[in-house]
Amino acid sequence: MHLVARALAEHRVEADRLLVALRAALAADGALLEAPLSDSRGDAAREQRSTAFMLHSMAHWKPIFQGFSGAKPPTYETDYWTLTRFPDAAAIATLRRLGISHVVWHADLVPEAERAVMDERLLAASHQLELVHAEGDGRLYRIR
Numbered sequence: 001m002h003l004v005a006r007a008l009a010e011h012r013v014e015a016d017r018l019l020v021a022l023r024a025a026l027a028a029d030g031a032l033l034e035a036p037l038s039d040s041r042g043d044a045a046r047e048q049r050s051t052a053f054m055l056h057s058m059a060h061w062k063p064i065f066q067g068f069s070g071a072k073p074p075t076y077e078t079d080y081w082t083l084t085r086f087p088d089a090a091a092i093a094t095l096r097r098l099g100i101s102h103v104v105w106h107a108d109l110v111p112e113a114e115r116a117v118m119d120e121r122l123l124a125a126s127h128q129l130e131l132v133h134a135e136g137d138g139r140l141y142r143i144r
Contacts, residue, residue: 108137
């Protein structure tokens with residue numbers, strides 16, 4: 001039991017004000033993606049980040065792309081790998097197809113050396129993304 005408690009403590013996730021702000025920003029039927037998704041080919045790394053994002057969802061109780069119950073829809077893997085390329089056009093088209101209206105962007109999850117390039121990509125996609133809220137390293141975008 002001690003090992004289980006210790007493992008849970010190591011993966012504790014605190015909801016920040018950006019996630020709490022989602023309650024007001026998302027429509028009643030809105031869904032979201034938290035990003036960036038892990039582009040690791042290792043299932044453990046991908047699922048650890050997805051689990052953290054699922055825990056974040058308790059701050060707003062909105063549907064999320066990362067949610068899973070052990071059964072994945074047939075297109076999940078294809079959609080997942082497309083969404084790792086957010087904010088490119090294919091990723092935004094996939095978000096629209098899935099009915100995802102908002103993206104929470106965690107800049108602190110982008111390697112420091114890649115942040116400036118990613119900021120440029122997000123700015124270049126501003127005709128498809130509206131910045132709704134920014135706080136610390138977090139940003140909330142609405143898909144236009």
